[in-house]
Amino acid sequence: MTAPSLSLGDMLQNTGSVVLSVMILLVFGCLLTWTICIVKTIQLATARQKLYAGQKQLRDTVFLNTLKEASSENGITGMMIMATLDEYKSSQDILNDTEGLKERIVLALERLEANEERRLMRGTGLLATIGATAPFIGLFGTVWGIMNSFTGIAAAKATSLAVVAPGIAEALLATAIGLVTAIPAVIIYNALSRKASNCRGIIADISVLILRLVSRDLSHRQQQVIKNKIGQFSPRIVGK
Numbered sequence: 001m002t003a004p005s006l007s008l009g010d011m012l013q014n015t016g017s018v019v020l021s022v023m024i025l026l027v028f029g030c031l032l033t034w035t036i037c038i039v040k041t042i043q044l045a046t047a048r049q050k051l052y053a054g055q056k057q058l059r060d061t062v063f064l065n066t067l068k069e070a071s072s073e074n075g076i077t078g079m080m081i082m083a084t085l086d087e088y089k090s091s092q093d094i095l096n097d098t099e100g101l102k103e104r105i106v107l108a109l110e111r112l113e114a115n116e117e118r119r120l121m122r123g124t125g126l127l128a129t130i131g132a133t134a135p136f137i138g139l140f141g142t143v144w145g146i147m148n149s150f151t152g153i154a155a156a157k158a159t160s161l162a163v164v165a166p167g168i169a170e171a172l173l174a175t176a177i178g179l180v181t182a183i184p185a186v187i188i189y190n191a192l193s194r195k196a197s198n199c200r201g202i203i204a205d206i207s208v209l210i211l212r213l214v215s216r217d218l219s220h221r222q223q224q225v226i227k228n229k230i231g232q233f234s235p236r237i238v239g240k
Contacts, residue, residue: 019148022141022174029130030181036123037188044195047120050075051202058209064088064217076116077206083108084210098218105214109207116203120196124189131185138178145171 054077064084087105149168 019141019145019171019174022137022144023177026134026138026141026174026177026181029134030177030184033127033130033181033185033188036127037184037192040123040192041195044120044192044199047075048195048199048202051077051199051206054078055202055206055209058206058213061213062216063220064210064213076112076203080109080112080206080210083112084214101218102211102214106211109210113200113203113207117196117200120199121193124192124196127185127189127192131182131189134178134182134185135175136178138175138181141174141178142171145174 054075058077084105087101087108091101091104146168149171
């Protein structure tokens with residue numbers, strides 16, 4: 001009697017419909033993992049490049065009004081600058097309330113930071129789900145395959161290794177595919193999370209730089225107001 005072949009092709013060909021469906025699902029999850037990895041890596045690299053450029057520009061800027069041309073640039077830096085300038089424009093009549101203006105600008109920047117954080121992490125939750133569930137899905141396929149193997153053994157009334165091995169090998173293949181799917185998903189999720197965390201840190205620094213410019217601009221405005229008042233009173237003092 002010729003022993004059944006244990007090659008990968010023969011195992012897949014002889015696998016039951018349930019176990020085969022589990023394997024197909026896991027392979028789809030693996031392809032989805034690498035697709036997300038490529039897309040998010042490009043997205044985060046592009047975002048980080050723009051953030052570094054915006055961070056450098058803000059560090060080299062002295063006053064907020066010089067950023068009007070830069071506010072039209074793409075990216076979160078431009079959006080944060082536009083939000084700050086819009087709040088300035090909306091508060092023209094109450095610029096004396098510096099604390100209220102700063103508070104409103106902080107709220108606007110925090111909202112933009114939260115939106116950007118969600119955008120950067122979008123899709124990574126699926127990686128976490130795949131990494132957490134793929135081993136159990138593979139284990140389900142293995143358990144189901146072993147149950148079918150034992151049922152076949154009982155029907156054939158034979159317990160030799162040549163009869164038992166193929167069915168168990170087919171069943172264990174599902175667990176192997178589950179691990180092959182889960183391990184890269186977990187590693188990629190952690191790597192993307194670290195990159196997104198780095199971007200969030202740069203965004204927080206950009207927010208601080210913008211608030212520093214706001215504080216400097218308000219102080220400059222107050223000094224100008226004081227100088228104007230002194231200039232108005234000076235001729236009167238000289239005349240007397």
